[in-house]
Amino acid sequence: MLKAVVFDLDGVIVHTDKYHYLGWKKLADELGIYFDETINNRLRGVSRMASLEIILERFDGKLTDEEKIAAADRKNGYYRELLKQMSPADLSPEVKETLDGLRAKGLKLAIGSSSKNAKFILERIGLGDYFDAISDGNNITHSKPDPEVFNCAAKYLGFDTKDCLVVEDAEAGIDAGIAGGFKTAAIGDAKKCGKSDFILNTFSDLLSVTDKLMK
Numbered sequence: 173m174l175k176a177v178v179f180d181l182d183g184v185i186v187h188t189d190k191y192h193y194l195g196w197k198k199l200a201d202e203l204g205i206y207f208d209e210t211i212n213n214r215l216r217g218v219s220r221m222a223s224l225e226i227i228l229e230r231f232d233g234k235l236t237d238e239e240k241i242a243a244a245d246r247k248n249g250y251y252r253e254l255l256k257q258m259s260p261a262d263l264s265p266e267v268k269e270t271l272d273g274l275r276a277k278g279l280k281l282a283i284g285s286s287s288k289n290a291k292f293i294l295e296r297i298g299l300g301d302y303f304d305a306i307s308d309g310n311n312i313t314h315s316k317p318d319p320e321v322f323n324c325a326a327k328y329l330g331f332d333t334k335d336c337l338v339v340e341d342a343e344a345g346i347d348a349g350i351a352g353g354f355k356t357a358a359i360g361d362a363k364k365c366g367k368s369d370f371i372l373n374t375f376s377d378l379l380s381v382t383d384k385l386m387k
C-alpha cells in the first residue's frame with residue numbers, strides 16, 4: 173500500500189540545470205576546457221565531484237585532489253549566486269497543485285536529491301517547510317545510482333521502501349529507486365531508459381499513478 177512519494181528535486185520539482193550549466197561553463201572557460209549543453213546533460217542527477225570529473229575528461233592537464241575541491245567550490249559559488257534569482261514564480265502551478273493533491277490523499281511527501289543545495293533551492297521557491305522529510309547530498313556518502321539518498325528519505329519518514337514511490341528525471345535515479353526496492357516513476361529525460369514502473373508525461377499524471385498504487 174502506497175504511503176509516500178519521494179521526489180528528486182532538480183528536473184522534477186524545479187529546473188536548475190540552466191544555472192548548473194552557466195556555473196560549470198564559467199569554470200570550464202577559466203580552465204580552458206570545452207563544455208557544451210550536451211556534456212551538461214550528462215551531469216543530470218550526478219554528484220558535484222562526479223560532475224567535475226566528467227568536465228575534466230576534456231582537460232589538457234591534471235588537477236590535484238585539493239585543486240579539484242577548490243574548482244568544485246568555485247563552481248558552487250557561481251551556481252549559488254545564480255540561484256538567488258529564483259523565486260516562488262519558478263515553481264509551476266501544476267507542480268504545486270499536484271503536491272497539494274497528493275497530500276490531500278494522505279500521502280507523505282519527501283525529497284531525495286543529490287544536491288547539497290536542496291534546502292536553499294526549496295527555500296527560494298517557497299517550499300522551505302513543505303516536505304515531511306528531506307534527504308539530500310549532505311546526508312549521504314554514496315551518490316545515485318546507489319539507493320542511499322532514497323533509503324534515508326524512507327527512513328526519515330518511518331516507512332518501508334516498498335511503500336514509497338520515487339519520482340526521477342535521471343536514469344541513475346531510477347536505478348537508485350529500483351536498487352532500494354521502491355516503486356519508480358520517470359519524468360523528462362528518464363522516460364527513455366525504459367526501466368521505471370510508471371511514465372509521467374506530465375507531473376500531474378502522479379495523481380492517477382498514485383490512485384492505482386493506493387487501491
Ligand code: B16
Binds near residue numbers: 181182220248290
Ligand atoms: P550540488 P537532483 C542534482 O540534483 C543535479 O541534477 C545535478 O546536476 C547536480 O550535480 C547534483 O544535484 C549535485 O548538486 O552541486 O548542488 O550539490 O537531480 O539529485 O535533485
Ligand code: MG
Binds near residue numbers: 182184217340342
Ligand atoms: Mg534530477
